[in-house]
Amino acid sequence: MKKLIYISLFLMMVTAAVSCDALKEEIVSDVTAENHFTTAGGFEDAVNAAYEPLRDFYGAEQGGNLTEYGTDLVQNAGHGGYHYMNQYDAGLNSEAWPMESIWNSYYVGINTCNAAINRASKLEGIDDALKKRRLGEVHFLRAHYYFNLVQHFGAVHLTTEETEGVETEANRTALPEIYQQIVSDLEVAVNSLPPSQEEWGRATQPAAKMLLSQVLLTRGYQDYAESEDFSRSAALAESVIDDYSFSLLDDFEMIFDNDNEQNAEIIWAVQYGKDPLINGPGNRSHLYYRPWYETYSNGLVRSLAPGYGRPWIRFKMTPFALQNFRPIDQDSRYDKSFQDTWYYNDASSIPEFPDAPNSNPAVGDTAIHIEPDMTQDEVRQQQEATSYYLISWATSHTSDNINMFPSLIKHDDFQRPSVNEPAGNKDYIVYRLAEAYLFAAEAHFKMGNLQQAADHINAVRRRAAWPGHESSMAITAGEVSLDFILNERGREFYGEQKRWITLKRTGRLLERVRNYAGLQESRDNIEEYHRLRPIPATQLNRTSGTYEQNPGY
Template sequence: MHSSITYWKPLPVFAVLLTLTVGLSACDSFVDQQVRSQVSSSYLQTAEGFNAAVNGSYTSLREWYGKEIGGTMTVFGTDTYQQGSDGSWKHYDSYTGQLSPTDGFAEDLWSDMYEGINTTNTVINRSGNIEGLSQDVIDQRVAEAKFIRAHHYFVLVRTYGAVHLTTEETEGVETSATRAPLSDIYDQIVTDLRDAIGVLPVEADQYGRATKPAAEHLLSKVLLARGYSDAAQSSDWADAEGLAETVINSYDFRLLDDFGDVFALDNQQNDEVIWAVQYDQNQLINGGGNNFHLYFLMEYDVRPGMSRNVRDGRPWKRFRPTEFTLDTLMSDRTNDVRWDRSFKDVFVSNNPGTYTCDGVECTIAEGDTALYLPGFEMPQAEQEERDYMVYTPSEYTDKVYPTLTKHLDPNRPTINDPRGSRDFLAMRLAETHLIAAEAELQQGKMGQAADHINNVRVRAARESVSGSEAAMRVSPGEIDLDLILNERGRELLGEMKRWFDLVRTNQLVERVRDHNPFGAPNIQDYHNLRPIPQSQRDRTEGEFPQNPGYGE
């Protein structure tokens, strides 16, 4: 196993990294970039300075993956997740007027991505004649920067549509910006990724650095998305299919035998992971940590037999699964293991005592079951026979609901510390199969699409049930966009894919209206894009048009 990339370094090197991440504070627009402190060009031409700048490029990934902003803008406000009881960003789920050009997350994402882009531009533009590094190493680090730059522009173009496009380093205040044509932005993303593919190694010397398969996976996803857009080229879906097939067939990745093992805490660097954003139990280099363990967790800690603890987590109650997720996507709990491998249905007591459970007295001992969510309507008489609290689907609320387990993190330092250390699995082989299937659907290759979907579904078949593998298979005649979207929802639930999936396929409005009770009354076609931050428009000389629906 290789060592992991160091995103953040302890002082005093940490201060050096900050100076190299030339860019924005949380409230600044990218056109008003202030250099936080000066670093001489000569230092950037040294091996130490150049490598620090490259590592600084990776830091911006941690502002997106595993953070509330990333979950808010991709998880709820969809057909699979709706709002829980808490949080200040529910307008991303309900699509009310608070989702506006002055919204904090819309501004923060814009700033974070352009800060990262400016850092990559610095690396790329200053990569000549680095003292103490071979040209091969320099070329690889530049390819990593191009991978990250492409990633960031892909997030931006799917979120806001046409955005400002620059590949030049910004060193001072700049007030000139325009919205580049969509085709130009996609062309730059594709060019960066093709350049990266030609240079990056198959396996990185440090786990977490960009690799050739990661760039191929990302490019396949970019071309799949472009194929639906106004910038589409005739070969996009065929090229997306080819790249996905390369990742699937040309390397040592594999679907793990057990779906549950993909997110096992002691198995994070597994054969299904193509690329992950790194976090660490060493809090000196963990930054703000992976916070996703906070957001999917029900309020367990005020209920019979329970109190808050590190093992079960700190429940922020942000994201609650929709009825569509529970009753449709996860309806086959006989043949498909993804229900019980994805959700926590039992909480074990750490606060023993005598309580009232379902209307009768119950005595709960340390280590006994305290809370149980069976996932079906258990008769009341049967509930009363249980010496613990039972919550059936009709009793779910915005505080009580099945908890997604993919992101839970019992390795946090203390009960209330939000800094999780799980890696965020940004790319894994199951999604590559589903990208290939969708690209093949769009080309009318239903047999090949069914094969890829069946690879994912058969892996999730319950071995203990006779005939489950056959029950999980789909035929070419069943393949359509709804089936693929449902399979993506089932397999990739809570992994920061869903909002982009629905926007890409032009299904966001229809599916939110059908399956999300909070978003249904308000969502409109213009919500397929987020608002351009007003701060960007205010600080730009000349016109920087707003997206339709968000005013002028």
């Protein structure tokens, strides 16, 4: 199946859609949006360009900063310059780059969607069915961009008109009105998009249903909720489960396999590719959860082989996150999400351990092991008898070991051209079937339908169970609670850029950070106003009149 590739639309330059096996370039001169976007080819260019801002969020450091830091599951490791996003300190202000980046990028995407929608009535030479599909795509994308902006910034400027030239007037539209527009866009998308598309990565009807389910679920918690938000959310998620050909993979780890990117569980993914000319900065998520393994022990060097890679040492799991995966002898998701053992891969630098039974380890022998169940005293006692570095989970959270921790393997990308190449080519999964089950479970819980909620949760937990432990992983209706759903989402979607907005949606952000954040600074610093991000200073400074900053900043 073909894959959708998209590149930037810069000013009035246009993009070209390409398949995996060929790059087709067209040089266009004397082109303006007015005449080009009303042609079939120009309209395609606009639609393809509308996808491009997704790459500034999914698989990008700023996306992880906004969705993983400052939660109960992820804390900052030793490297990187955005620890304020995790610790809620004074650096989290209107000058901070993660907020400015996503603000600017998503408004570029919104304007591109507006241009495509507004000019569609003047289109010539395009098949009506194709036009309907492409319009469904840009309605979906516009809804996606506005929904994500609202989660982080609250009321923002809403416009459905294309901006041409310099525009300095803006206002903060009321949230109910923005949600009405998001829902309207997604209803258009659901009615316009097909169940699948030839080019993998384009928006589809089930992707639109997933986003609409999430939007209604989110609005359902608000004081401006509509009476059927939860029931509609559940019905949409259940439609994705029942009415299409998606299925939960038998093996949780295979969802993220490098050679299995177009599998039956994936509903929608942001596309990356191997051609550096069109891959932009690439999917860099493979860098951020990787510890500094090669400096912790001799005998280890960076490698493209599975289990190594290039470390940027940004995100590490909190102590609560580890406890949340227990019992790990029943639930497979810890072992299938994390690497906690490294093996010697450089014969020239392997250390000697004269007091250990294996005093001269070789390539392939254990070099580092992080033990989740041993105490520090037990590690010290056993260390003398080992030919590798043994670390207890507890000591992996001391200052001496801040850069050595279990490594998330979901985003591993071993198909890059070199080990130090940061730009990955692995697609970034946005929606997969397990989330349809958990959207439905949460919506049913909010309606008081505890058995239906338990049934949906158990579908996910059955797949997660080690063989023979399926019954022990099942829960009853009486065990369903919002905390259980949040914990289940933490086990299933750890590191998939979902956590912060999930905690915000459910009203548990402050409680969870204060009780479970990995760093005391995060627990102490978070305040009520941190439920929203600061509006970027660039937006405030370039707006004529008053564009109010969020409270607290």
